[in-house]
Amino acid sequence: MGKLTKKVVLVVGGGSGIGAAIAQRFAAEGADAHATSRAAMEGVSDGPWGDGAGRLRTVRADAGSAADLARVFARVRAEAGRIDVLVVNAGISEHATLGSIGEDHFDRTFGLNVRSALFAAQGAIELMPDGGSIVLVGSIAGAIGTKGYGVYGASKAALRSFARTWANELAPRRIRVNVVSPGPIDTAMFDAVSDAVRDGLTKLIPLGRLGRADEVAAAALFLASDDSSFTTGAELCVDGGMAQV
Ligand SMILES: NC(=O)c1ccc[n+]([C@@H]2O[C@H](COP(=O)([O-])OP(=O)(O)OC[C@H]3O[C@@H](n4cnc5c(N)ncnc54)[C@H](OP(=O)(O)O)[C@@H]3O)[C@@H](O)[C@H]2O)c1
Numbered sequence: 668m669g670k671l672t673k674k675v676v677l678v679v680g681g682g683s684g685i686g687a688a689i690a691q692r693f694a695a696e697g698a699d700a701h702a703t704s705r706a707a708m709e710g711v712s713d714g715p716w717g718d719g720a721g722r723l724r725t726v727r728a729d730a731g732s733a734a735d736l737a738r739v740f741a742r743v744r745a746e747a748g749r750i751d752v753l754v755v756n757a758g759i760s761e762h763a764t765l766g767s768i769g770e771d772h773f774d775r776t777f778g779l780n781v782r783s784a785l786f787a788a789q790g791a792i793e794l795m796p797d798g799g800s801i802v803l804v805g806s807i808a809g810a811i812g813t814k815g816y817g818v819y820g821a822s823k824a825a826l827r828s829f830a831r832t833w834a835n836e837l838a839p840r841r842i843r844v845n846v847v848s849p850g851p852i853d854t855a856m857f858d859a860v861s862d863a864v865r866d867g868l869t870k871l872i873p874l875g876r877l878g879r880a881d882e883v884a885a886a887a888l889f890l891a892s893d894d895s896s897f898t899t900g901a902e903l904c905v906d907g908g909m910a911q912v
Pocket of ligand 1: 848
């Protein structure tokens with residue numbers, strides 16, 4: 668029996684990197700997982716989904732578009748009737764220091780990172796039975812002041828704030844809301860990063876390496892499942908200790 672057997676899961680931004688690792692792990696734990704991506708080929712993905720009960724369906728949608736999200740909710744409602752677990756993972760991280768920040772940079776970052784969380788959560792709670800779980804993918808950038816990532820950090824701090832408020836608002840329905848906040852994780856986000864920057868970052872991580880997407884998925888699974896039944900409004904950092912010690 669998987670930790671999410673018979674649970675209907677929606678991963679907003681589940682086509683690559685951390686989001687794909689979460690969707691695949693959840694399907695392997697028995698979930699009926701729906702994962703959105705702008706590039707998705709619609710359909711059911713093959714995979715070693717645990718005891719066979721799990722399934723991974725991909726849905727083409729832009730996480731930053733409230734209209735696309737509304738279409739995704741209509742589709743999940745028709746196919747599965749409910750959402751037990753929502754994960755909002757979509758996010759972009761662009762470099763700009765104060766003095767060089769344009770409106771485009773701000774709008775792109777908040778328009779995806781914050782907008783997707785707000786409208787995904789708002790849509791999902793209509794379909795979420797009592798006892799559901801919402802997991803937002805934040806970042807330790809929301810808690811530390813990384814030069815050049817002020818807007819990104821602020822967008823992730825907004826998610827941390829949303830989680831506190833929504834945990835309070837949804838507690839009467841026993842819906843838990845938590846944040847999983849990665850440190851540097853070796854995904855496509857690091858493709859454009861030079862070896863020198865990567866080495867410099869690694870030196871800042873007590874465990875001495877970048878993290879893996881599956882390590883974030885394991886933490887997200889804890890927050891999504893009944894293993895964390897008394898945890899809400901919390902942030903779980905998966906950062907090799909970078910922002911903790
Ligand atoms: N990697 C890290 O070191 C790290 C550290 C802390 C936090 N995070 C957070 O983890 C999450 C996933 O990042 P990742 O490292 O797995 O990177 P990734 O593979 O590049 O994934 C980025 C995700 O955001 C979506 N996305 C990107 N640009 C978009 C746009 N313009 N419009 C709509 N959707 C867009 C992608 O969806 P599509 O499939 O539609 O492209 C994808 O789901 C992000 O929220 C990120 O902030 C990552």
